[in-house]
Amino acid sequence: xxxxxxxxxxxxxxxxxxxxxxxxxxxxxxxxxxxxxxxxxxxxxxxxxxxxxxxxxxxxxxxxxxxxxxxxxxxxxxxxxxxxxxxxxxxxxxxxxxxxxxxxxxxxxxxxxxxxxxxxxxxxxxxxxxxxxxxxxxxxxxxxxxx
Numbered sequence: 196x197x198x199x200x201x202x203x204x205x206x207x208x209x210x211x212x213x214x215x216x217x218x219x220x221x222x223x224x225x226x227x228x229x230x231x232x233x234x235x236x237x238x239x240x241x242x243x244x245x246x247x248x249x250x251x252x253x254x255x256x257x258x259x260x261x262x263x264x265x266x267x268x269x270x271x272x273x274x275x276x277x278x279x280x281x282x283x284x285x286x287x288x289x290x291x292x293x294x295x296x297x298x299x300x301x302x303x304x305x306x307x308x309x310x311x312x313x314x315x316x317x318x319x320x321x322x323x324x325x326x327x328x329x330x331x332x333x334x335x336x337x338x339x340x341x342x
Contacts, residue, residue: 222292222309226309229264230263231263231264231266232264232265232266232302233266234248234267234317235267235290235302236268236300237271237298237299237300240271241317244300261334302314302317304327306333
């Protein structure tokens with residue numbers, strides 16, 4: 196079956212994905228609409244994930260103000276785009292697109308232009324992320340327009 200992508204799920208079974216199959220999470224759909232903040236870890240119960248979630252929840256207004264969409268990618272546990280669950284294959288595709296290894300724990304910030312702006316340890320203080328966003332030319336224009 197030449198030209199048909201094959202992937203192996205964790206159980207070791209072969210999964211055939213026909214050419215007409217479409218991955219529902221397309222990062223291009225968020226370009227110019229959202230900044231994306233990926234929380235990446237092998238497991239959703241990783242303590243650094245819980246800490247990052249808590250910090251972002253406490254700063255919810257700041258997240259919304261910056262048009263920041265939080266995407267959580269895990270090998271074990273439910274991966275999410277915002278509050279929408281995604282499949283294991285969608286999470287694997289996003290990891291592949293971002294060049295993320297299975298054992299990495301990190302934050303990845305993607306700007307509205309679709310470019311990767313930061314790859315940092317998952318334990319990075321969320322204020323550092325907000326400060327970086329606020330220094331971006333597009334964000335400075337947003338602030339000026341809102342005032």
